[in-house]
Amino acid sequence: LQPNPFHSTTNFKFTMTESSHVTINVxxxxxxMITTVFDGFVNADEERSAEFDAGSLTxxxxxxxxxxxxxxxxxxxxxxx
Numbered sequence: 526l527q528p529n530p531f532h533s534t535t536n537f538k539f540t541m542t543e544s545s546h547v548t549i550n551v552x553x554x555x556x557x558m559i560t561t562v563f564d565g566f567v568n569a570d571e572e573r574s575a576e577f578d579a580g581s582l583t584x585x586x587x588x589x590x591x592x593x594x595x596x597x598x599x600x601x602x603x604x605x606x
Contacts, residue, residue: 530603533580545593552588
């Protein structure tokens with residue numbers, strides 16, 4: 526995630542070490558899903574980018590969750606307008 530904290534938009538940049546289906550979702554702190562940022566198949570060593578537009582959201586902390594065929598990763602991001 527670049528950068529963090531971010532303003533209205535940010536990008537998820539990622540490269541997979543093995544081919545996999547990838548889903549990136551963003552949630553608020555209550556666990557409600559805000560949006561799906563990326564949902565698709567990514568080949569091994571393929572560099573990808575997905576933009577998250579938070580222009581309609583309020584300042585605060587959000588959680589992103591990256592799910593692949595073999596792993597789940599989550600992290601926090603801070604929206605500051």
